[in-house]
Amino acid sequence: MTILTDPFFDSLGTSILDTVEAETLPPGCYTDEEFYRFEKEALFYREWLCVGRVEWLAQPGDYFTTTHANEPLVIAMDRAGAIQAMSSVCQHRAMLVAEGKGNARGFTCPYHHWSYDLDGTLIGAPAMGRTCNFDKRQHSLPRLKVETWHGFIFVNFDLEAASLAPRLAGIEPVVANYDFASLRGPEPAAHEFAWNWKVQFENNNDGYHANRLHKGLHDYIPSSLASFPSVPEGTAGYYRLNGSTHANASFNPTGKALFPVFPALSEEEQNRLLFVNLPPSLSLVVLNDVVIYLIMDARSANTHGLTFGSLYLPEAMEAPDFEEKRRLNDEYTSHIVAQDLHVDLLVQQGLNSRFAPRGRYSWQEDAQRQFNLWLVERYRAEWDRRRGPAAPVSRIQRAS
Structure with missing residues (x-):
C-alpha cells in the first residue's frame, strides 16, 4: 500500500x-x-548536490567519478580549465565510460570504444557509418549544471535550476x-x-x-x-x-x-x-x-x-x-x-x-x-x- x-x-x-x-x-x-x-x-x-572539492581537479584532464541517487557521474576539468559534470553512462549500450579518478585526454567506453571529449561531446563511434540517421551530436554524455561555493563543487540535474550562490x-x-x-x-x-x-x-x-x-x-x-x-x-x-x-x-x-x-x-x-x-x-x-x-x-x-x-x-x-x-x-x-x-x-x-x-x-x-x-x-x-x-x-x- x-x-x-x-x-x-x-x-x-x-x-x-x-x-x-x-x-x-x-x-x-x-x-x-x-x-x-x-x-x-x-x-x-x-x-544542488555536492560532489567534491575544486582542488581535486588541478589541471586539464583531471577527473573523478562519483554517484548521487544511483546516478554515475564523472567530474572533469576541460582543456580551457572549466569544470564539467556529466553522466558517465555511455550513450550506446549504457557501459560506464569512467571509473575512479585520474587524468585523461577524454573518456573512451571500454566496451565498444565510443569516445567522448572532456565535456562529454561524442567524438568517435566506430563502425556506425551504416547506421541510419546516426548523428554523433545527438549522442553526447548528458551534462549537469555546475557551480562552486567556497571550494566545494556542486552539480544539478536540473539545467534550469536557479543559481546556488545567491541562495546562500x-x-x-x-x-x-x-x-x-x-x-x-x-x-x-x-x-x-x-x-x-x-x-x-x-x-x-x-x-x-x-x-x-x-x-x-x-x-x-x-x-x-x-x-x-x-x-x-x-x-x-x-x-x-x-x-x-x-x-x-x-x-x-x-x-x-x-x-x-x-x-x-x-x-x-x-x-x-x-x-x-x-x-x-x-x-x-x-x-x-x-x-x-x-x-x-x-x-x-x-x-x-x-x-x-x-x-x-x-x-x-x-x-x-x-x-x-x-x-x-x-x-x-x-x-x-x-x-x-x-x-x-x-x-x-x-x-x-x-x-x-x-x-x-x-x-x-x-x-x-x-x-x-x-x-x-x-x-x-x-x-x-x-x-x-x-x-x-x-x-x-x-x-x-
Missing part, C-alpha cells in the same frame, strides 16, 4: 511547527522505498572568516552505511546528544550553549552555533586546537563551533583549525554513501608534525564517530519498527526543525506537481 497520499503529506505540517510544538517526520520518510524514489524527484534531481547569501556572513576555498586536506574516506541519508544528516546537526551520548569526550562544547540563528526565507541551507567553555576548542586529548587557527576569526568565533548544513548532500563541522566535511549520497531508503574528509590551512599540512597531530585528532574523534555510527544504525532499525513514533523535540534540536522546513517545502512542491494544477487544495495548504 502506498504512503504517498494527501493525508500523508498533510501530516507533515506538524513537523514544521515551532520546535517545542513540532513532532518528527513520519517513519516512512526514512524506510519506505517508494518514498525514496519520490525523494529522487523532489530533491536529488532538482537541488544568508549564510555568507557566518562562513566568511573561515575562507574554506583556501583550505586543503588529505584524501577523504568513502563509506557506505545501512541507514537513511536523513538519519546521517540529522545526527551531524544534533547538539542535543553531545553531552549525553558523548559524555566525557567533549563536555567543553555543551549542548546548553547551542543556538539556532534564523536564515532568510529561500536560503538553500541553514546553520547552528555551539559555544565552547574555552577558546579554540577541538576534538583531541587536549581539548584545544592543535593546528594553526584560521587567522581571520574574531574572538567570538574562536569561542564557538559552527555547523553548516546544505541539504541534501553537504554538512560541515567547522572548528577553528579544521573543517570536517561530510558528503552524503542517498542510495536507497536504508543505505547511503558518505565521503568524510577534513580541511586545514595549507601551512598546517606542510608542517613536519602534521601527520602526528592529525593522528591524535583522528584517534580521539574515532571514539565519537563510533558512538554516532552505532546509534545511527540502531535508529534505522527502530524506524523500521511498527512501534516507531513521531517523537517530540527538545529546544536543543531546533536544527532538526530547520531541516524539516527545508524538506517539507520540497516534498509538498513535488506532490503538487504530481497531483496537477486541478488537484484540490490540501488541509495543510489551507492552514498556511
Whole structure:
C-alpha cells in the first residue's frame, strides 16, 4: 500500500511547527522505498548536490567519478580549465565510460570504444557509418549544471535550476572568516552505511546528544550553549552555533586546537563551533583549525554513501608534525564517530519498527526543525506537481 497520499503529506505540517510544538517526520520518510524514489524527484534531481572539492581537479584532464541517487557521474576539468559534470553512462549500450579518478585526454567506453571529449561531446563511434540517421551530436554524455561555493563543487540535474550562490547569501556572513576555498586536506574516506541519508544528516546537526551520548569526550562544547540563528526565507541551507567553555576548542586529548587557527576569526568565533548544513548532500563541522566535511549520497531508503574528509590551512599540512597531530585528532574523534555510527544504525532499525513514533523535540534540536522546513517545502512542491494544477487544495495548504 502506498504512503504517498494527501493525508500523508498533510501530516507533515506538524513537523514544521515551532520546535517545542513540532513532532518528527513520519517513519516512512526514512524506510519506505517508494518514498525514496519520490525523494529522487523532489530533491536529488532538482537541488544542488555536492560532489567534491575544486582542488581535486588541478589541471586539464583531471577527473573523478562519483554517484548521487544511483546516478554515475564523472567530474572533469576541460582543456580551457572549466569544470564539467556529466553522466558517465555511455550513450550506446549504457557501459560506464569512467571509473575512479585520474587524468585523461577524454573518456573512451571500454566496451565498444565510443569516445567522448572532456565535456562529454561524442567524438568517435566506430563502425556506425551504416547506421541510419546516426548523428554523433545527438549522442553526447548528458551534462549537469555546475557551480562552486567556497571550494566545494556542486552539480544539478536540473539545467534550469536557479543559481546556488545567491541562495546562500544568508549564510555568507557566518562562513566568511573561515575562507574554506583556501583550505586543503588529505584524501577523504568513502563509506557506505545501512541507514537513511536523513538519519546521517540529522545526527551531524544534533547538539542535543553531545553531552549525553558523548559524555566525557567533549563536555567543553555543551549542548546548553547551542543556538539556532534564523536564515532568510529561500536560503538553500541553514546553520547552528555551539559555544565552547574555552577558546579554540577541538576534538583531541587536549581539548584545544592543535593546528594553526584560521587567522581571520574574531574572538567570538574562536569561542564557538559552527555547523553548516546544505541539504541534501553537504554538512560541515567547522572548528577553528579544521573543517570536517561530510558528503552524503542517498542510495536507497536504508543505505547511503558518505565521503568524510577534513580541511586545514595549507601551512598546517606542510608542517613536519602534521601527520602526528592529525593522528591524535583522528584517534580521539574515532571514539565519537563510533558512538554516532552505532546509534545511527540502531535508529534505522527502530524506524523500521511498527512501534516507531513521531517523537517530540527538545529546544536543543531546533536544527532538526530547520531541516524539516527545508524538506517539507520540497516534498509538498513535488506532490503538487504530481497531483496537477486541478488537484484540490490540501488541509495543510489551507492552514498556511
